[in-house]
Every structure is written in C-alpha cells, then in structure tokens.
Amino acid sequence: MPELLKEAIRIQDEVSPSDDLFDLLPLSSLESTPPCSPILQATSFPKYYDSEELEGLDGGRERAEEHCGNSSGVLQEQAYASKGPKKHGSASATLDDASADDSRPSPISDAKAKRKKRCKNQSRKNRKKRCEETKRDNGTSYGETAAREESKKKYLNALQPLYTSAQTTKAAHVKTGYNSHNNKEHMLKTFMLEELVGENSKYKMVLFEWDGKTPTGLVDQDGRMFGIVAGHPTDSKWQKLSIWAAKCLEEARLRCHAAQEPQQYLSQRRGAQVVELPGVFYKAGRLYFMSVLSTYAPDLHAYYKDKLTALHDRDPSLKPTFPSTVFTATTYNLGPQTVCYPHTDFSNLAFGWCSITALSSFDPKKGGHLVLWECGLVIEFPPGSTVLIPSALIHHSNTPISPTEKRYSFMQYSAGALFRWVDHNFQKTNDYHKSLSREALQELDEKNKNRWAYGLTLLPRLPSVSTS
Secondary structure (H helix, E strand, O other), X not given: OOHHHHHHHHHHHHHOXXXXXXXXXXXXXXXXXXXXXXXXXXXXXXXXXXXXXXXXXXXXXXXXXXXXXXXXXXXXXXXXXXXXXXXXXXXXXXXXXXXXXXXXXXXXXXXXHHHHHHHHHHHHHHHHHHHHHHHHHHOOOOOOXXXXXXXXXXXXXXXXXXXXXXXXXXXXXXXXXXXXXXXXXXXXXXXXXXXXEOOOOOOOEEEEOOOOOOOEEEEOOOOEEEEEEEEOOOOOOHHHHHHHHHHHHHHHHHHOHHHHOHHHHOOOOOOOOOEEOOOOOOOOOHHHHHHHHHHHOHHHHXXXXXXXXXXXXXXXXXXXXXXXXXXXXXXEEOOOEOOOOOEOOOOEOOOOOEEEEEEOOOOOOOOOOEEXXXXXXXXXXXXXXXXXXXXXOOOEEEOOOOOOOOEEEEEEEOEHHHHHHHHOOOOOHHHHHHOOOHHHHHHXXXXXXXXXXXXXXXXXXXXXXXXX
C-alpha cells in the first residue's frame, strides 16, 4: 500500500472509529459509489455538453455498424428501439433548394432511396461475409485487431510521455506473477480534489490537466510505460455518441432490480451502485480500445492474444464479450454517480492493463478525476475518454462529482487466473502439479519466479528521465 494512502488511513483513523475504515471482504474489479450517492429516477444531464438532444446520432450508429459488424446486446436493442426512424427533410424543401441552385442534383425518388439503402445494407453484409471467410481461411486468431498501420503511426507520433515517481519493479505481486496481493485494508472514503492537490492540500499530489484526447503515456522511473491515458476516437460525433451511451446506461439502470430496491445495497463495501456484467455492452468505438493496446503495447497485446487464443481453441463454446477484444470480462458501472474508493483489482493479470472509459456529462475540472496513489498523480478524466492502467498494481480512486451530475464507467479486463489455467494445460494447479515429474516441477518453479520480470519486458520502454 502506498505511503500516501497509509497516511490517509492514519489521518482518518484519528477522527473516525476504526471499524468504519476497513472492510475485510475480498476486492472485485468493480468501481464503487459512495453510500451517500442518490438514486436519481430521471435522465437529466447538466449543460456541460450541448448534446442538442443527441441529434444526428444515426449516422454515427451506421458507421459503427459498418466498421464493427452487427452484435446483439440489451443496451444496444434498447437504445436503437428508442431512436425511431431517421428524419429527412421534406420533399418541398428539397425542391426549393434545387430550384435555387441548378447545379445541385435533382432529388431521388422514395423508391430509388429505398433501393439505394437496400444495396448499401447488402454491400455491408457482403463485406462482413468476405471478412469472416478470410479470417476462417487464414486462421485468424482470437482478439485480432483492425488497426491500420497508418493509424498506428499517427497515434504513436502523437504520444506524449508523462514521467512519474512510480517504481513498477517494486510493485507487490504474488510469487507466480499472475496476480497482485489482496490487501485487505480498504479505505471506504472518497477524497475531494482540494485534499489531494494544491498548496493547502494534505497529500501534495500532482494535478495533470488532461484534455481527454491527447494520448499520454504514464512512465515510471526506469522509463517503462506502465499505462496510458489514451483519449477517444477522432470521429466528430464521438462525444454525442458517448452521451447517448450514458443515457442508455441510465435507462438500463432503472430497469435493474437494484435500482428498484436501493436500500439493500447501501451497506455494501462499494456503496449504492448498480453493476451490469457481460451480455450488456456499448458497441460504438469497441475497436478503439484494442487498437490502443496493440498500438502502444504490442508485446503485451500479443501475450493476451496468444494465451486467450489457446483458451478459445480448447473450448470453442466460449464466446468473447465482443469481437476483436483480448479482454475476457466487461463491467458497466451504472452509478448513477460512479466514484470509487482507493483500491486495487488484485485478481486481474498483475502486469496487464485494464481499460476504463468514463461516460455521461460532468465537469472533469471539478470532479471525476482519476487518482493514482503510488504515482502521487491526479488526472482529469473527461467523459467519453479512455485510460488503460495496471489496476491490479496501483491503488486508484476518483474524486466526487457534483450531486446534480452523473458518471458511469465501462471497464474491460482479464483475470490472471485464466492465464495460469492455460499455462497449466487447462487444469487446476494441484492437478497440474501432480502430473509433473520432479524435473518438470523444478522447471515450473523457475518459470514462476521469472514470470513477473518477463511480464515487465512486455511493457514498452521510453528513455529514462529523473523524476526528482
């Protein structure tokens, strides 16, 4: 546990009873909401973003379907059903415009428009079919990314380093290197921004004013990039799409059993929060998350891909949360004010990354910051943007948002136990050990000792710069 967090626990212990500070239940990989968070029964967004009632999202949806293919999901169906048909301008208005400018093409008839739409849909289906056939013929493996080389080069050139005081090599982990330690000292408290940064703050952390779009690598003292605040897709309608997704999550939350009976959730360690697990997903921009991982940490991406390809080849009945992902699990935190306490997600792959996307409309200058305790860093985390961090190693939390605002989050991650399962020839640890000879057991011990060091070699390296 970082010294800053130990100091926070000590200070809190001086003013509050000790049994209010800690909880001995094991951590999961979910973010948490303070128990005081209200359950809002209406979908209302502050005016921080001008959503214009999310006008024009159909075009964005079409592009998302074209690039990502068609998938099913509860949120997807709810969102699409609520949108209704597209709105087109009237024929008379179009004719008036045409008469005003003879150079413009004449409007097409309804029959031609329908025929054009059918042809477009059929072309999309044909492209998808050819893509699937190509993958099948070429033996394309699980988690194949669709990032183009020119796009990778563009984003690599845009990467900015942020040097921190983190010492990744000294991070706590289990001896096999698959997971981190389950530290049972949890602080059930959120920290205001004023407590963390500024001349009068208790902890004197560094504030990074991130714009939510510039890719910035988090670099440790050895020049190793252990995470990245990535940004978001460059599509001009991405911000509206992310607000629309937040609205869908709000509608889904109100349909959940937890939202109907919130009192029974107030005593949970992570607060009054509604959580939706895989089967419900936001598909727009889904390729972006994998493109980030494969672009900035290609060796780590390849490690995920190789291990999980073997897992899916072994059991074809296993289905990924959606295509092109190497993350095996997805969580939606439905808030409505998702703000987590300081914690680590110890069950995730220790040297792996966890993708976190913030959603809804809130002022990132005032709240919703991502706090990385071992780094002494507070990062502005605008809605619609994505970060990837080693959530198993670094204690992370959020600063509170305004009571009138909402914040949701979408996370993707993989459990370290899955990688161990593959390495152990798809057996439990005890069964695998029993199947090995004495020499093989000694070889396994060496692999376990070296796995952590090997995992660190999968992270990209940047020139080492002193952070003193």
